[in-house]
Amino acid sequence: RVVAAGGYDPNIAFWDESPGSQTFCPTPGSERECGSNYTNNFGEPPQELVAAAKSVFSTIYPGKDWAPTLECGDSFGTPSGDGLGLCTGTSMSAPQISGVVGILRSINPLATTSKPVLGFGDVAGIRSVLAQTTFEAQIAQGWTPTFGHGRVDAAAAARRMLGTVQGRTVKNRVTPLFRLYGANAKDYADTTSPQFAIAIAINQAGAYQTQGSLIPGYDEFPPDPGAETPLPTPRAAIYVLTTEYKPRPEWPALVPLYQMDRSRNYPIGCTPPTPGCNTKNRDYILVTTTAHIEQAYADGYKLRTIQGYIYQPCTVEPACIPPGTEKMYRACKTADDDCATFLESERTTFEAAGYTAAYPSGSNKVLGYAYPYADNDPPRFPGGPVGDGLVDGFEWVIGTKIDSWDSDGDGDGDVEEFPMVGVAVSDPCSGLGGYSCPADVIFKNGFQ
Ligand SMILES: [Ca+2]
Ligand SMILES: [Ca+2]
Ligand SMILES: [Ca+2]
Ligand SMILES: [Ca+2]
Structure with missing residues (x-):
C-alpha cells in the first residue's frame, strides 16, 4: 500500500x-x-x-519561512508575502x-x-x-x-x-455510485469511493448497509485487515461518470455531484421542533449547483468532495436525454431529516417511503440524468448468461456495443478488453469486425 x-x-x-x-x-x-x-x-x-x-516551487503560508537554513519558505524564489516559494x-x-x-x-x-x-x-x-x-x-x-x-x-x-477505444483515448468512464442506508441514522448516503463507502459502513452506530444491485466484477470492497465486522457487499442503483468531459458532442454537458453532510444535533444542542434540528445522526446529500452548496452550508451541511458527474437537465425532453440514462432525483423525508437520490425507475418506491420534499424548498427535484444498472447483451453461447459484465452506461460512454459481448468481433469480450473494474487491457474496437465505435477523443490537441 x-x-x-x-x-x-x-x-x-x-x-x-x-x-x-x-x-x-x-x-x-x-x-x-x-x-x-x-x-x-x-x-x-x-x-x-x-x-x-x-528547489521545488510551491504554495507556502504567506510571509512564513519554514526552514531558512534550507532555503524553504515564502522568502525564496519570489518575494515574501505572495504565498509562493521554494522548498527542498x-x-x-x-x-x-x-x-x-x-x-x-x-x-x-x-x-x-x-x-x-x-x-x-x-x-x-x-x-x-x-x-x-x-x-x-x-x-x-x-x-x-x-x-x-x-x-x-x-x-x-x-x-x-x-483507456483507448478505436485508437483514441476516451474522455470518460462510468462507475457505480455506491448506495448505503443507515437504519439507525435514518440516512441514505451515496459515494463513488470504495474507501469512503467502507468508512460509512464501519460506523456501527449508524448501522449502514449497502442497497441496490450487485456490481458486475466487483464482489467486495478492498479488504480492511483491521475491520471488526465483515464489510457489506458493494451495491449500487445508479451509475455516474468520472470526469467532467461529456462523451459525445450531442449529449448534455455534465455537472458535478458535490457530496455534503450534516452532523447530528445541528444546530449544536438543539431539540425538536427547532427549525432544521437534525437529531438522527448524519445526513449525506449530493448537490450540483453553487447556489445549493451555499444553501446547504447555511443549513449546517459541510462540503466534502466531488463524487462524480451526471448529465445536466436539458430541453426538450425526452429527445435531448442521453440514450440509456434516466432522470436522477434528490428528494427528502422531512420526518427523518434525510435526503436521498434515486432514479426515475425507483421514484414510486422512494415517494411511498416519504421521500417527497424538494431540497432546497421549491427547487427542481431532478438533478439531471444518470445510468441505471442494465446489462443485456445476448449470451456468448446458446443458453449462456445474458449480459457481458459491462453495464450499458459504461458501454454507451466508451463506445462499445450494448447488444454484443464482442464489439469488434475478434473473439475477446468487451469486458476482457476494457473492464469497468480495472485498467483497459486492449482496444475493444480494433479487431477484425470493422465496427466503428463512436468514442470521442481527448488530448488530441492537448488537454481539452
Ligand atoms: Ca441522506
Ligand atoms: Ca453490457
Ligand atoms: Ca458489449
Ligand atoms: Ca473484442
Whole structure:
C-alpha cells in the first residue's frame, strides 16, 4: 500500500548532496540536507518513483519561512508575502506523486493499488499504471536503484487509466455510485469511493448497509485487515461518470455531484421542533449547483468532495436525454431529516417511503440524468448468461456495443478488453469486425 518516492534536482539528476559518504548523513550538528534515500541492497524495499525534490516551487503560508537554513519558505524564489516559494526535500516529491494517484483514483475509483511490476495473475492498477507510464519507461529505460521506474508523467498515466477505444483515448468512464442506508441514522448516503463507502459502513452506530444491485466484477470492497465486522457487499442503483468531459458532442454537458453532510444535533444542542434540528445522526446529500452548496452550508451541511458527474437537465425532453440514462432525483423525508437520490425507475418506491420534499424548498427535484444498472447483451453461447459484465452506461460512454459481448468481433469480450473494474487491457474496437465505435477523443490537441 506504499509507494517509495525519491527525488531529483533541477538538472533531473538524482538529488544527492551527501558529502562523499552516506555515513555522514545527516551531518551531526547541522541541518545539512544529504538528498534522497534509496537502497542498493537486494531484498530491501526498492525505489519506485521519483518527482522533483530540489528547489521545488510551491504554495507556502504567506510571509512564513519554514526552514531558512534550507532555503524553504515564502522568502525564496519570489518575494515574501505572495504565498509562493521554494522548498527542498522528498517531502516535496511525495505529494506530487500522491496528487497523480488522486487523479487516477478519480478517473477510475475501482482500480486497485496493484504493484509496479506485474507477476503472473496480477491485475493492473494504480502502481502498475504509474510505473509503466514514466518518462523513462516511455523511452524504454529500465528500473534503477536511484530513479526506480522514473519520473511520473501525469498526462500519460491519466490516458492509460482512461483507456483507448478505436485508437483514441476516451474522455470518460462510468462507475457505480455506491448506495448505503443507515437504519439507525435514518440516512441514505451515496459515494463513488470504495474507501469512503467502507468508512460509512464501519460506523456501527449508524448501522449502514449497502442497497441496490450487485456490481458486475466487483464482489467486495478492498479488504480492511483491521475491520471488526465483515464489510457489506458493494451495491449500487445508479451509475455516474468520472470526469467532467461529456462523451459525445450531442449529449448534455455534465455537472458535478458535490457530496455534503450534516452532523447530528445541528444546530449544536438543539431539540425538536427547532427549525432544521437534525437529531438522527448524519445526513449525506449530493448537490450540483453553487447556489445549493451555499444553501446547504447555511443549513449546517459541510462540503466534502466531488463524487462524480451526471448529465445536466436539458430541453426538450425526452429527445435531448442521453440514450440509456434516466432522470436522477434528490428528494427528502422531512420526518427523518434525510435526503436521498434515486432514479426515475425507483421514484414510486422512494415517494411511498416519504421521500417527497424538494431540497432546497421549491427547487427542481431532478438533478439531471444518470445510468441505471442494465446489462443485456445476448449470451456468448446458446443458453449462456445474458449480459457481458459491462453495464450499458459504461458501454454507451466508451463506445462499445450494448447488444454484443464482442464489439469488434475478434473473439475477446468487451469486458476482457476494457473492464469497468480495472485498467483497459486492449482496444475493444480494433479487431477484425470493422465496427466503428463512436468514442470521442481527448488530448488530441492537448488537454481539452
Ligand atoms: Ca441522506
Ligand atoms: Ca453490457
Ligand atoms: Ca458489449
Ligand atoms: Ca473484442
